[in-house]
Amino acid sequence: MFRNPNVLRIILIVLATAFILPLLLPAFKGCSSNSDNTSTSSSSTTNNSAATPPPLEVKMPDFNGDTAYQYVKKQVDFGPRIMGSAAQKQCAEWLANSLRKVADTVYVQKTTVTNYAKKQYPCYNVIGAFNPKATKRIAIFSHWDSRPRADQDTERTAEAILGADDGGSSTGVALELARILSQQKLQNIGVDIILFDAEDDGTEGNNESYCLGSQHWSRNPHIAGYHADYGILMDMVGAADAIFYKEQYSMQYAPQVVQKVWDAARALGQSSLFSDNIGGGITDDHVFVNTIAHIPTIDIINFQPDRTGFPTHWHTHKDDMKVISPITLDNVGSVIARVLYQEDAMSVAQ
Ligand SMILES: [Zn+2]
Numbered sequence: 193m194f195r196n197p198n199v200l201r202i203i204l205i206v207l208a209t210a211f212i213l214p215l216l217l218p219a220f221k222g223c224s225s226n227s228d229n230t231s232t233s234s235s236s237t238t239n240n241s242a243a244t245p246p247p248l249e250v251k252m253p254d255f256n257g258d259t260a261y262q263y264v265k266k267q268v269d270f271g272p273r274i275m276g277s278a279a280q281k282q283c284a285e286w287l288a289n290s291l292r293k294v295a296d297t298v299y300v301q302k303t304t305v306t307n308y309a310k311k312q313y314p315c316y317n318v319i320g321a322f323n324p325k326a327t328k329r330i331a332i333f334s335h336w337d338s339r340p341r342a343d344q345d346t347e348r349t350a351e352a353i354l355g356a357d358d359g360g361s362s363t364g365v366a367l368e369l370a371r372i373l374s375q376q377k378l379q380n381i382g383v384d385i386i387l388f389d390a391e392d393d394g395t396e397g398n399n400e401s402y403c404l405g406s407q408h409w410s411r412n413p414h415i416a417g418y419h420a421d422y423g424i425l426m427d428m429v430g431a432a433d434a435i436f437y438k439e440q441y442s443m444q445y446a447p448q449v450v451q452k453v454w455d456a457a458r459a460l461g462q463s464s465l466f467s468d469n470i471g472g473g474i475t476d477d478h479v480f481v482n483t484i485a486h487i488p489t490i491d492i493i494n495f496q497p498d499r500t501g502f503p504t505h506w507h508t509h510k511d512d513m514k515v516i517s518p519i520t521l522d523n524v525g526s527v528i529a530r531v532l533y534q535e536d537a538m539s540v541a542q
Contacts, residue, residue, distance in 0.1 A: 257522025264364035272352030275313035295320030326382030334362035335391030361430025406477035410484035423489030437471030442490035
């Protein structure tokens with residue numbers, strides 16, 4: 193995935209709003225509270241906390257960050273999972289077999305995609321369905337392929353990267369979510385774990401050259417007429433110093449889903465990991481899921497425009513197991529698990 197330069201101006205405006213307005217606001221607050229004979233301003237903190245309902249008790253199994261870490265390592269041990277490689281085929285089979293142990297139904301969607309250089313490659317989207325008869329559904333998305341070149345590195349730029357964080361981490365979290373979904377069955381809703389291939393062979397300035405697996409799936413879902421109420425995409429969710437800002441396309445297409453996930457993070461004490469800052473507009477699988485499949489979908493992604501942007505290991509050979517933290521995996525997975533089990537508890541079977 194990459195940052196869309198077209199939204200740079202929007203980012204700057206949003207950043208200006210995010211950083212300059214808070215500097216101005218105390219002055220306005222001071223003025224209004226002086227002219228106000230009520231205690232609105234001074235008691236606003238109390239009012240806000242009183243208005244926020246206490247977090248709902250949600251019974252859910254423990255998401256294990258160490259197990260998720262092992263799922264990331266297993267993928268990385270195959271080597272770079274690039275299109276046309278033996279590692280791609282082996283990893284696709286391992287993903288499908290892993291899901292077969294826990295999901296109700298597993299689909300392997302094999303197709304051929306054409307990349308930016310007009311070369312054709314096999315592409316495997318792997319899907320695990322839980323509670324397949326439920327009409328209310330949530331889709332959890334991740335890409336599992338790794339980038340065929342290290343164009344952000346200073347050396348061996350033509351060689352494929354391991355993609356421990358970029359590809360491996362989100363897929364590891366998705367597989368651990370699948371495991372806990374088999375431990376405590378959903379009662380009222382269904383969940384689909386949807387693992388896309390062929391996300392990361394894109395080239396600069398050509399949005400459609402990225403996300404080939406998700407573009408194919410969005411046009412040809414694994415079940416004709418497939419519906420999910422909403423989707424949550426994860427990408428680069430494993431680094432020790434990760435912070436997830438509110439990504440701009442997520443805010444544009446599915447602000448209510450951003451709210452749900454960030455509320456769950458707050459309930460679990462993860463508000464520093466899930467920041468209220470506005471992030472970049474990232475061309476990632478969720479853009480195609482939103483615009484082609486019309487499933488309101490967000491992207492949880494480690495991109496911090498006011499700091500380093502993407503993490504420094506992004507699209508380099510440093511993206512290996514050394515950057516992966518089981519704690520980050522645990523925190524992200526627990527937040528998503530909470531969203532799923534809370535949605536299940538609040539829903540009525542249909
Ligand atoms: Zn990437």
